[in-house]
Amino acid sequence: MGKSTNLSVSLTYDPKTTIMEKMRESRTSMDIQIRDPGRRSDWDASLLDSGDHCVFHTAAWARVLETAYRYKPRYFVASEGDRIGFLMPMMEVRSALTGRRGVSLPFTDQCPLFAPSGDIVPGALRMAIDEARARKWRYVEWRDDASVDPAAPPWESFYVHDIDLGRTEADLFAGLTESNRRCIKKAAREGVCVTHDRTPEALEEFCKLNLLTRQRHGIPPQPSSFFKGLQEFVIAKDYGIVASARIGQRTVASAVFLHFGKDVVFKYGASDTRYQHLRPNNLIMWETWAWYAGRGFASMSLGRTELDNEGLLRYKRTWGGRERLIGYRRYDVRKDAYVRKDPRDGSRLTRIFARVPVRLARIIGRLAYRHVG
Numbered sequence: 001m002g003k004s005t006n007l008s009v010s011l012t013y014d015p016k017t018t019i020m021e022k023m024r025e026s027r028t029s030m031d032i033q034i035r036d037p038g039r040r041s042d043w044d045a046s047l048l049d050s051g052d053h054c055v056f057h058t059a060a061w062a063r064v065l066e067t068a069y070r071y072k073p074r075y076f077v078a079s080e081g082d083r084i085g086f087l088m089p090m091m092e093v094r095s096a097l098t099g100r101r102g103v104s105l106p107f108t109d110q111c112p113l114f115a116p117s118g119d120i121v122p123g124a125l126r127m128a129i130d131e132a133r134a135r136k137w138r139y140v141e142w143r144d145d146a147s148v149d150p151a152a153p154p155w156e157s158f159y160v161h162d163i164d165l166g167r168t169e170a171d172l173f174a175g176l177t178e179s180n181r182r183c184i185k186k187a188a189r190e191g192v193c194v195t196h197d198r199t200p201e202a203l204e205e206f207c208k209l210n211l212l213t214r215q216r217h218g219i220p221p222q223p224s225s226f227f228k229g230l231q232e233f234v235i236a237k238d239y240g241i242v243a244s245a246r247i248g249q250r251t252v253a254s255a256v257f258l259h260f261g262k263d264v265v266f267k268y269g270a271s272d273t274r275y276q277h278l279r280p281n282n283l284i285m286w287e288t289w290a291w292y293a294g295r296g297f298a299s300m301s302l303g304r305t306e307l308d309n310e311g312l313l314r315y316k317r318t319w320g321g322r323e324r325l326i327g328y329r330r331y332d333v334r335k336d337a338y339v340r341k342d343p344r345d346g347s348r349l350t351r352i353f354a355r356v357p358v359r360l361a362r363i364i365g366r367l368a369y370r371h372v373g
Helices: 019-025 043-050 059-069 118-134 169-174 178-189 200-216 224-235 273-278 280-293 310-317 347-353 358-372
Strands: 032-035 075-080 083-088 091-095 099-104 139-142 156-164 193-197 240-247 250-260 263-271 299-306 322-332 337-339
Touching: 032 118, 043 059, 043 083, 043 250, 059 091, 059 224, 059 358, 075 118, 083 118, 091 358, 099 118, 118 139, 156 310, 169 280, 178 280, 193 280, 200 224, 200 240, 200 250, 200 263, 224 240, 224 250, 240 280, 250 273, 250 280, 263 273, 263 280, 273 280, 299 310
Parallel strands: 099 139, 263 299
Antiparallel strands: 032 075, 075 083, 091 099, 139 322, 156 299, 156 322, 193 240, 240 250, 250 263, 322 337
16 A cells, blocks of 8 residues: 655755755655555544644545545655654546646645655655656646745746734734725625534535636536535534625525634635625625634635736735745656646636536536546
């Protein structure tokens, strides 16, 4: 089941040397093995004991991707007793349409390596590329920031926004822009009510709105198997909540938040545009901040944003968080090099999907998603 390697670390690198050059020379004494987190019953508990991990490192998230899309977990792990000393999550995507590749991780905004000691990183990257060649992957993609190779050109870049929840509610509210505070107050005056729960019914209501929202943005909805797994493996196990905004008995906006340890991720949002003037999305975010802050959570990520999505960037900036630029990095095995994305990729498909009927979009999502992770 496990594959291991023993590589020795040379400490004689020129500090200006890139990680790619270090990879060709490096060896580490730490024993790295390739594991399936679902086969270790104490995986998530071990993450909590080991340090700075996020929900995307958990066995729960791996199970969602595995069951919905039939990806194969290939997690690069080094243990220190019962603790995890190094982790590079990886899923093998196998598709007759788009080929084989390793992705860390599909449908994940950001999946940083867990590497308290940076010395192990070059050897681990070398092992991942060796694995890619052995398993005939087209490429390896890390959805991380600078911990992979800051000198390498990014395949694609995004903004992320982080919110410090370790403040009083008054300080959190004061950190918002004036326009955002007005929107929140307006929603409350208009009778918008926000609830938080983990029921299948709440997620089902989200899915109805998500179908319409995705069509507006020209993106097929995820298959029902994905949300079934999200409910079973993540939300039902208290790794996530559904926040719903209602007017009377009608759900007019909904959002999915995931959490692990002390950190929260805003993962999905959906709404009915007929009620947008009531600002339910603003109230959802604010009430959910307060909900998590009151339970001792430390931070929330608002997820990734494309660099040219000015509307979404303006909205996220109204929340007053810390804005960071992150890069995904893709190593093309055939070219033996990091590569950049053609900025034209995907734009034509987005325009087409925006015109597809809802029923057809649902079928496309069910068939297509496992091939594009």
